[in-house]
Structures are given as structure tokens and as C-alpha cells.
Amino acid sequence: MIEPTKQEKDLEERFSYAWSEYREIIPIHRKQFLGWITPLPLEFFRGKKFLDAGCGIGRNSRWPLEAGAHSGCAFDCNETTVAVARHNLAPFTNCRVELKSIYDLGDHSEYDVVFSIGVIHHLKHPRLAVERLVAALKPGGTLILWVYAHEGNERYRLWFDPIRRAVTSRIPPILARLLAKVLTVFLKAYALMRDQPEYLVLLRERTFRHVEAMVFDQLLPSTSNYWTRAEVLALAAGLPVRVTQMTHTHGVSWTLIAEKLKDA
Ligand SMILES: C[S@@+](CC[C@H](N)C(=O)[O-])C[C@H]1O[C@@H](n2cnc3c(N)ncnc32)[C@H](O)[C@@H]1O
Known part of the structure; x- marks a missing residue:
């Protein structure tokens, strides 16, 4: 069992504030x-x-369940967050929601699909986390990881990431939330301007509150890695998987899809 560091506890608490x-x-x-x-x-x-x-409020489990998944297990390491996910996923009796850390996954060769969306890039031991996720997959099962990309975030990394590290990840979440509201006003207006990249165009159809939640999510964490394609592939290298797809999603993130080897 890996005990979370003070920084990891803090990260978990900050996300829990966001999800409540x-x-x-x-x-x-x-x-x-x-x-x-x-x-x-x-x-x-x-x-x-x-x-x-790392299910957060359980939003990513809902759609596979609605699409006819046999069953699901959603888990997160924060108690408050798990309570929200349990409430949101209550209509799906074929889905259980558990409180545990990714590092303590004891489910071996159990799942057809294992996904982790927006979690690994915040962790202190991402490689270990991926090892645990792969171990939870059945042979022939599918791993889906979504993480922030280095490529496509050049301006963001130059101008905003230093502010996150030095300021917004350290101030009380309530202040970060106020700041998120202000930044959202500018971001929504900026997204409306001509010739914007894909990820900004996508913001046009989103409500103010949704964009605010996304901005807040960017301001909060003390650890956020922006990995290159090679770094993401390295997370799975040497594990009993075959990477079948790497997508530069919306030009700012990576979606890695891999199949667990049948003889693993
Ligand atoms: C950015 S949120 C993403 C939540 C969800 N996957 C989504 O897309 O809505 C990151 C989540 O990872 C969880 N998390 C952080 N460290 C974790 C760990 N060691 N084990 C399980 N979950 C963890 C946090 O509590 C938080 O809910």
C-alpha cells in the first residue's frame, strides 16, 4: 500500500471541493x-x-452503462467524491462505486475495459498506476487512458501553467473558484473570435458553468503533467499490452488505447 504524500492528500481534497x-x-x-x-x-x-x-462524480461511467455495459466499477480515492458518484450512479444497480486508491487495485484480470480519464497526469507514480490498471484487465481486454499533451499546449504551458504552480494551486479553493469565474468570462469571449483552435471552438457550445468547472479544474491541482507522445507510450512500455491507437485528441491531449496480450 502506498501512503499518499501531503501534496497528494492536498490534491485529493482540492478535487473533492471541485466535485462537491x-x-x-x-x-x-x-x-x-x-x-x-x-x-x-x-x-x-x-x-x-x-x-x-479515478471516477470523480461518476460522469464517465454513466454513458457506458446507458450504452448497455454488462456492469461497472467506478472508484475514487476521496470519500466526498465517492459519495457524489454513488448518488449520480444510483440508478444503475449493475455499477458499484468504491473508495480506494488506484495503487491499491486488487482486481486481477477481471475487466474487459479499464479506463482512466484525466487522472494519471496528476499522480506521483503514474507508471505504477498504469501497471495496476493493466493487471486489472482480462487478457484481450482494452485499456483507455486520457491525459494532457505536451504538444498543442505550448501557449498554455508558457503563460498559465507557471501561474497554476506558483499561485492558483496554493490559494484556498474558494478564491480559485472566484478566479475561475472571471477567467471564464474572458475565455468564452476569446473562444468566439475567428480562427480559433479546435479545443477553443468546442467551448462555444458549452454553458458558462461548464466552462467555469473546466477552468477551475485547471487551476486547482498542484501536479499536472503535460506529456509528449513518447512519454505517454513509455508509461505502457514493457507491460503486457499492445498499443493499438494513439490519438492527439482535440490537438491538446492524448488518448492511448491498448489491448492486453492474450497470453499475459
Ligand atoms: C481531474 S479528476 C477526473 C475525474 C474523472 N475521471 C472525470 O473525468 O470526471 C481526477 C480524479 O482522480 C482522483 N484521484 C487522484 N488520485 C487518485 C488515486 N491515487 N486513486 C484514485 N483516484 C485518484 C481524484 O480524487 C479526482 O476525482
Whole structure:
């Protein structure tokens, strides 16, 4: 068992604050999830048993369940967050929601699909986390990881990431939330300007509150890695998987899809 460091505890608490403020699952989350699992369709989950690692409010589990997944297990390491996910996923009796850390996954060769969306890049031991996720997969099962990319975030890394590290990840979440509201006003206006990149164009159809939640999510964490393609591939290198797809999702993130070797 890996004891979380003070920094990791702090990160978990900050996310828990975010999830108790922005706790509702909304229809646009479905489209967002489809982007993160590119190019897989939701039908891919039909009849399958899945694991949602670091589930937050449970929004990413909902769509596979609606699409006919056999069953699911969503887990997160924070108690408050798990309570929100339990509430949101209560209608799905074939999904259990558990409180545990990714490092303590004891489910071996159990799942057809294991996904982790927006989690690994915040962890202190990402490689260990990926090892645990792969161990939870059945041979022939599918691993889906979505993480921030180095490529495509040049301006963000230059101007905003230093501010996150030095300021916004250290101030009380309530102040970060106020700042998120102010930044969202500018971001929504900026997104409307001509010739914007894909990820900014996508913000046009999102509500103010949704964009605010996304901005807040960027301001909070003390650890956020922006990995190159090679670094993401290295997370899976040497493990009993074959990478089948690497997508530069929306030009700012990576979606890695891998199949666990049949003889693993
Ligand atoms: C950015 S959120 C993403 C949540 C969810 N995957 C989503 O896309 O809505 C990161 C989540 O990872 C969780 N987390 C952080 N460290 C974790 C760990 N060691 N084990 C399990 N979950 C963890 C946090 O509590 C938080 O809910």
C-alpha cells in the first residue's frame, strides 16, 4: 500500500471541493467522454465489464452503462467524491462505486475495459498506476487512458501553467473558484473570435458553468503533467499490452488505447 504524500492528500481534497461544487452530470459530458475515448464508440462497451479509475462524480461511467455495459466499477480515492458518484450512479444497480486508491487495485484480470480519464497526469507514480490498471484487465481486454499533451499546449504551458504552480494551486479553493469565474468570462469571449483552435471552438457550445468547472479544474491541482507522445507510450512500455491507437485528441491531449496480450 502506498501512503499518499501531503501534496497528494492536498490534491485529493482540492478535487473533492471541485466535485462537491460541480456535482451534476449534464448531457455535454457524453460528448466530452466520446472525445476522450476517441475513436471508440459507446457501443464498444455493450455487454462488457468495465473499471473507471479515478471516477470523480461518476460522469464517465454513466454513458457506458446507458450504452448497455454488462456492469461497472467506478472508484475514487476521496470519500466526498465517492459519495457524489454513488448518488449520480444510483440508478444503475449493475455499477458499484468504491473508495480506494488506484495503487491499491486488487482486481486481477477481471475487466474487459479499464479506463482512466484525466487522472494519471496528476499522480506521483503514474507508471505504477498504469501497471495496476493493466493487471486489472482480462487478457484481450482494452485499456483507455486520457491525459494532457505536451504538444498543442505550448501557449498554455508558457503563460498559465507557471501561474497554476506558483499561485492558483496554493490559494484556498474558494478564491480559485472566484478566479475561475472571471477567467471564464474572458475565455468564452476569446473562444468566439475567428480562427480559433479546435479545443477553443468546442467551448462555444458549452454553458458558462461548464466552462467555469473546466477552468477551475485547471487551476486547482498542484501536479499536472503535460506529456509528449513518447512519454505517454513509455508509461505502457514493457507491460503486457499492445498499443493499438494513439490519438492527439482535440490537438491538446492524448488518448492511448491498448489491448492486453492474450497470453499475459
Ligand atoms: C481531474 S479528476 C477526473 C475525474 C474523472 N475521471 C472525470 O473525468 O470526471 C481526477 C480524479 O482522480 C482522483 N484521484 C487522484 N488520485 C487518485 C488515486 N491515487 N486513486 C484514485 N483516484 C485518484 C481524484 O480524487 C479526482 O476525482
